[in-house]
Amino acid sequence: xxxxxxIPAALSVPEGENLVLNCSFTDSxxxxxxxxxxxxxxxxxxxxxxxxxxxxxxxxxxxxxxxKSSGRSTLYIAASQPGxxxxxxxxxxxxxxxxxxxxxxxxxxxxxx
Amino acid sequence: NAGVTQTPxxxxxxxxxxxxxxCAQDMNHEYMSWYRQDPGMGLRLIHxxxxxxxxxxxxxxxxxxxxxxxxxxxxLRLLSAAPSQTSVYFCASSPSGNYETQYxxxxxxxxxx
Numbered sequence: 357x358x359x360x361x362x363i364p365a366a367l368s369v370p371e372g373e374n375l376v377l378n379c380s381f382t383d384s385x386x387x388x389x390x391x392x393x394x395x396x397x398x399x400x401x402x403x404x405x406x407x408x409x410x411x412x413x414x415x416x417x418x419x420x421x422x423x424k425s426s427g428r429s430t431l432y433i434a435a436s437q438p439g440x441x442x443x444x445x446x447x448x449x450x451x452x453x454x455x456x457x458x459x460x461x462x463x464x465x466x467x468x469x
Numbered sequence: 470n471a472g473v474t475q476t477p478x479x480x481x482x483x484x485x486x487x488x489x490x491x492c493a494q495d496m497n498h499e500y501m502s503w504y505r506q507d508p509g510m511g512l513r514l515i516h517x518x519x520x521x522x523x524x525x526x527x528x529x530x531x532x533x534x535x536x537x538x539x540x541x542x543x544x545l546r547l548l549s550a551a552p553s554q555t556s557v558y559f560c561a562s563s564p565s566g567n568y569e570t571q572y573x574x575x576x577x578x579x580x581x582x
Binding site for chain 2: 360365387388390392397398399400401402405445447449454455456457458459460461462
């Protein structure tokens with residue numbers, strides 16, 4: 357059974373710092389990996405989707421990398437801002453499972469002004 | 470477009486009561502799904518549908534029923550609520566269900582006493 361782990365569970369950094377969020381998964385037979393952002397009391401917003409054949413994806417100050425063979429992904433946030441404060445979730449789509457996502461527990465990020 | 474909408478936003482039930490969580494999308498998406506999110510845990514898939522008239526079970530289907538009579542709506546029914554069903558419920562949709570980005574609703578917070 358696929359298991360997805362995110363460490364740390366919570367992170368607090370000063371504004372302007374570059375930071376890395378980690379995601380690991382136990383079964384490398386994935387089709388893609390997604391990073392989501394969740395604001396308190398809100399739904400999830402997709403940030404980046406990396407296909408299994410890709411190594412990384414970038415969107416603005418966000419860069420996500422994928423190392424399928426080692427079962428790891430990282431989300432890099434450059435020059436963090438208080439508006440980046442949220443919970444970040446990663447999720448994998450196993451091969452043959454379509455959109456049946458397996459989620460990690462999330463990392464709660466707080467960026468202090 | 471309203472995207473994915475969910476009602477109610479918050480509900481309190483007594484053990485044994487029944488209720489229906491509503492989910493609707495106006496993007497003409499074929500794929501819709503329900504997840505639950507518990508504290509410290511990632512989202513877990515309850516049921517999903519790849520089109521009107523077609524539904525299937527996810528990881529944690531027990532205690533929940535679904536049906537899909539139209540493309541737009543995908544209600545989730547709790548027939549006899551239990552305290553273990555206290556959670557936040559998210560509905561999601563995507564165009565086809567083929568490994569693509571999903572769009573999430575704002576969630577329904579359910580408390581079962």
